[in-house]
Amino acid sequence: MKTIKRIGVFTSGGDSPGMNAAVRAVVRTARANDLSVVGIRYGYQGMIKGDFVEMDGSSVSNIIQQGGTILKSARSDEFRTVEGRQKAAQNVLDAGIDALIAIGGDGTFQGATKLNEEHNVQVVGIPGTIDNDLSGTDETIGYDTALNTAMEAIDKIRDTADAHERLFLVEVMGREAGFIALETGIAGGAELIILPETLNNLTDIKANLNEVFRAQRRSSLVIVAEGGQTGGAYKLGEDLKEDYSKFEMRVCILGHIQRGGSPTARDRVLASRLGYAAVNALVDGHTNAMVGVINNEIKITPIKNTWSKKKSINYELLDLAKTLS
Ligand code: F6P
Numbered sequence: 291m292k293t294i295k296r297i298g299v300f301t302s303g304g305d306s307p308g309m310n311a312a313v314r315a316v317v318r319t320a321r322a323n324d325l326s327v328v329g330i331r332y333g334y335q336g337m338i339k340g341d342f343v344e345m346d347g348s349s350v351s352n353i354i355q356q357g358g359t360i361l362k363s364a365r366s367d368e369f370r371t372v373e374g375r376q377k378a379a380q381n382v383l384d385a386g387i388d389a390l391i392a393i394g395g396d397g398t399f400q401g402a403t404k405l406n407e408e409h410n411v412q413v414v415g416i417p418g419t420i421d422n423d424l425s426g427t428d429e430t431i432g433y434d435t436a437l438n439t440a441m442e443a444i445d446k447i448r449d450t451a452d453a454h455e456r457l458f459l460v461e462v463m464g465r466e467a468g469f470i471a472l473e474t475g476i477a478g479g480a481e482l483i484i485l486p487e488t489l490n491n492l493t494d495i496k497a498n499l500n501e502v503f504r505a506q507r508r509s510s511l512v513i514v515a516e517g518g519q520t521g522g523a524y525k526l527g528e529d530l531k532e533d534y535s536k537f538e539m540r541v542c543i544l545g546h547i548q549r550g551g552s553p554t555a556r557d558r559v560l561a562s563r564l565g566y567a568a569v570n571a572l573v574d575g576h577t578n579a580m581v582g583v584i585n586n587e588i589k590i591t592p593i594k595n596t597w598s599k600k601k602s603i604n605y606e607l608l609d610l611a612k613t614l615s
Contacts, residue, residue, distance in 0.1 A: 294412075294572050296326045298342070298387040301359040302333030302366075302394040302401070305549055306420045306432025308557035309359040312393050314350035315565025316416075321347050323573055328387055332362045333394070334369035334401055337378040342385050354558055357435075357551045363394075369401055372408075379409035388412065389577065391568050395419030395430070396597040399580065403594050406578045414571050415580035415593050416564045420549055423467035425599045426591030427582025431564065434556040436463070436548040437473050443544050444478035448511055455508040457537040459530075461523035463548050464515050468603055470548070471515035476611050481510040483611055484526070486518025487603050492529055495520070499534070502615070510537075563588065 299316045301309045313329070320327045329349070331341040343349075353360055368374035382390065389412035392402045398415070405411045417424045420436035440462050451458045460480075464470040468485030475483035481502045489495050502510055514523040527541045553561070560583060567581040567588045580596045582589050 294325060294388045296328065296386050296388050297391055297569065297572065298328045298330050298382060298385070298389070299345070299361070299391045300330035300333050300337065300393065301361045301363045301418065302392060302398040303363060304395065304419060304421075305357075305359050305363045306418045306430070307357040307435035307549070307551055307553035308431040308561040309393055309418045310350075310353040310356045311553060311558045311561035312416050312418060312431055312565040313359070313361060314353055315562045316391050316569055317345050317350045318347055319566045319569040323569060325569070328385055329361050332364040333366060333398070334374075334378060335364040335366035336362070337381055338366065338368055338374050340381045340385070342381075354562075355552050357553065365397070375404055375408055379405060379411055382411055389414070389572050391416060391572070393418040393431075395421060396424060399424070399593050399597050403578070406593075412572070412577040413593070414568045414576060415596065416561075416568050417580060417582055417596070418561075420470065421464050421467055422469040423465065423601055424580070424582075424596045425601045426580050426584075426589065426596045428584055429560060431557055431561045432549075432553070433469065434560075435551060435554045436470055437477065438554055439548050439551055440470060440474040440544055441477045443547065444474060444480070444511065444513070447542055448478070448509075451509040451511055451540075454538065457510045457512070457534065457539045459512050459514050459523040459527050459539065459541045461514045461516055461541070461543045463544070464517060466517040467601075468515045468517070471513050472603055472607055472611070475513040476607060476614070478511065478513070479615070480513045480611070481507060481615050482512045483608075484512065484514045484518075484520060485603065486515055488608060490519045495526070496530070496533060499530070
């Protein structure tokens with residue numbers, strides 16, 4: 291293992307609120323340790339193109355409160371190829387970068403694992419995704435902000451649902467995981483929450499809906515996770531139309547609104563802690579690992595375990611949601 295003098299930092303995959311706070315923490319902690327920092331723009335795509343920029347403490351001024359990412363992000367098909375990764379690794383070497391800090395989600399960490407296995411590039415990951423679907427951390431950067439954004443939207447939808455006495459299917463993000471759906475459903479007082487982990491077939495969904503309607507509700511709000519076999523809220527709406535024709539049904543997809551906005555205090559603090567921890571982990575000789583927070587303590591997990599071991603939703607919360615709905 292070589293001594294680290296120069297770090298490359300990048301954000302990759304779907305952006306999440308708080309990524310900027312993490313970049314700021316990485317740059318400032320690195321400078322405090324006399325390490326130089328190179329920002330890699332547009333994630334792995336920028337690594338392949340050599341889109342590198344020198345960073346100092348002032349290049350991250352005034353960004354802790356900003357959503358998005360000043361380093362930009364991308365999903366790179368080229369990086370999925372052996373040739374793409376070869377180019378990326380060569381550019382990292384040519385730029386004199388000793389180690390990388392990757393801020394992103396499961397796709398980013400799968401890429402980092404490959405880069406390490408094939409080219410021995412040292413890397414430490416910081417979990418940044420609204421999906422919260424990575425093992426090795428209780429929460430990922432951006433999840434809390436996304437939850438609050440979705441909850442505010444749901445509160446507004448409830449007003450109009452109630453005024454018109456309608457049934458609303460509200461779709462939230464989360465790819466294949468139901469974390470956002472479960473917690474926004476509880477926070478927004480949803481009548482039913484449809485998760486890929488639990489409710490995946492029409493018969494069960496209808497049985498649950500019938501239970502909701504037995505409570506003689508005039509308006510209802512159902513949260514639908516985008517992933518899983520329901521095919522999303524539009525498809526589900528189509529599938530339910532006939533059987534529930536006596537209810538006026540509307541579908542609302544919250545979509546990318548959940549990815550933007552100023553990060554919550556909780557996300558800013560998490561991002562600052564993890565950026566600081568990632569640099570310190572590299573300095574202490576860790577590599578091929580992700581820093582996370584579990585039970586309020588910094589934990590270091592082999593990067594492969596973060597995406598190959600599926601993180602489970604909290605099933606106790608499901609029972610709670612059902613009881614309170
Ligand atoms: O991974 C974050 C996420 O927002 C998922 O929840 C969603 O499925 C996906 O990214 C959308 O990706 P894109 O912005 O590339 O359409």
